Amino acid sequence: MTHRQRAGRPAAGLTLALTLALTGLAGVTGPQALAAAPPAAAADPCTARTGPYQRELEAHLGRKVDGVQSPGDCAAVREFQKANGLTPADGYPDIATYRTMLVVQARPNPNKAGKCPVRNHRVTCIDMDRQLLWVQRGSKVVFAPVPIRSGRDDQETRPGWHEIYWRNKDHVSTLYGTPMPYAQFFDGGQAVHGAYGDLFAYGGSAGCVNMYPSDAARLWDLLTEGDAVYVWGTKPGTDG
Template identity: 70%
Template sequence: MAGRQGTGPTARVAALGALLALAGLQAPRAAAAPAQPESACVAGTGPYQRELEHHLGRPVDGVQSSADCHAVRAFQRANGLTPAHGYPGLATYRTMLVVTARPAPNAAGDCPVREHRVTCVDMDRQLLWVQKGDSVVLPPVPVRTGRDYQETRPGWHEVYQRNKEHVSTLYGSPMPYAQFFDGGQALHGTHGSLYGGGGSAGCVNLTEPDAKRLWDLLAEGDAIYVWGTKPGTED
C-alpha cells in the first residue's frame, strides 16, 4: 500500500513552490528588515571646533551643530580614532594636522633638505617625518616632545646609540625602539597616549608602531633636525 502524502503546512508550502516553479514564477520572499538609523551625534562644542570645521568644509562659527558632529565623527572613523563620538578634542585635532601635512610636510621649508636621510621633528605641529632630498621616505606621524623646563633640544643631532628594549635609568619606564640623539634624549615608542601629560621629559615620543617603523628605517649616524616650540611651552 502506497504511503499517504503529507497534508500539513510544510507539504502545502512545498506544493505551492512546485506550482510556481512550473509557472516560471518565484515564491514570495520575506520583506527585508528596515535599515537601522544612524545613532544621534550629541557631542558638544570642543576646543578645536573652528579648526575641524574649517578642515571638514563646515561653516566656521565655533559652535557644534548636529551636522558638525556627524562630520567630525566620520573623520574620526576614517582615521581609526576611538571613541568616534564627534567631539573635536586634542586627539582629533592632532590627527587633522597629520592628515593635512601628508601631501607636503615640508612645504614651509623648515626642515633642511639634504642628499642623505634627515629625520625632521617639527615641535610647532608635533610631527615627525623622514626625508631624503625632496622625497619623503616616512610620512608624517604624531609625536610628543618635551614639556616646560625639559624641552627637546632644537638644532642638528645624529643618532649615536640604539636600544630596542631600553628602560629609562631615571624613571624606570620602558622606551621601546629607543634611538638616542642628544645627551640622553631619544626617539622612542610609548605605551601611553601622546596627547596628555603636558609633554615628555625631553625625548621625542611616538606610538610604538611608528617607533618600530622609524627603527627599521634609521641607523647610527643618521641626521635629526629639531625646530619650533611645543604648544603650551615657553619660547
C-alpha cells in the same frame, strides 16, 4: 575625557545574502527579497559637546566656523575619526583628533614651508610647531608624517642638528623607570621612542620625542646609527 587611540577600521556589515539567511528569507529572490529585507538601522545620533579644537575641525571639514558644536559638526567629526582609525569615534573635537588633522593636512607635502633642510642623505625632521615627525631623503618623503609629543616647559626637546648615536629596542628609562620601546637616542639622553598610554597627556614629554609605539617600530626599521635628525620650532604651550 575618554582616552582616544588609533585603531583598525571597523568590520564590514552583513551582506544581503547573510541578512536574508538570518531573517529566514534565503529562499526568496528578486524584487520580493529586496522588499522583504528589513530596513537598514538608522545611524546613532551624534551628541558630543563642543570641544577645545572645535573651530579647527570645523574649518578643516568645511563646516560653518562658529566654535559651537552642532549635530552636523558632530557627525562630520565622527566620520573623520572613523576614517583615521581613532577610537572612540564619538564626534568630540579633542586634541587627539586635532593632532590627527594636522597629520592629514601635512601628508601631501610636510616640508612645504622648507623648514627641514634638504640633504642627499636621510634626515629625520621633527617639527615642534605642529608636533609632527617625518623622514626625507632629498625632497622625497620616505616616512610619512606622524604625530609626536616633544618636551614640556623647562624640559624642551633641544632644537638643531643631531644624529642617532645609540639605539635600544627594549630600553627602560634610568631616570623614571618607564618603558621606552624602540628608543633611538640623538642628543644627551634625548631619544625618539614609543610611548604607551595617552600620547597627548602631561603637557609634553621630559625631553624625548614620543610616538605611538607602532610608529616608533616602523621608524626603528628605517633608521640606523649615524642618521641625521633635525629639530626646530616650539611646542605649543611652552616658552621654547
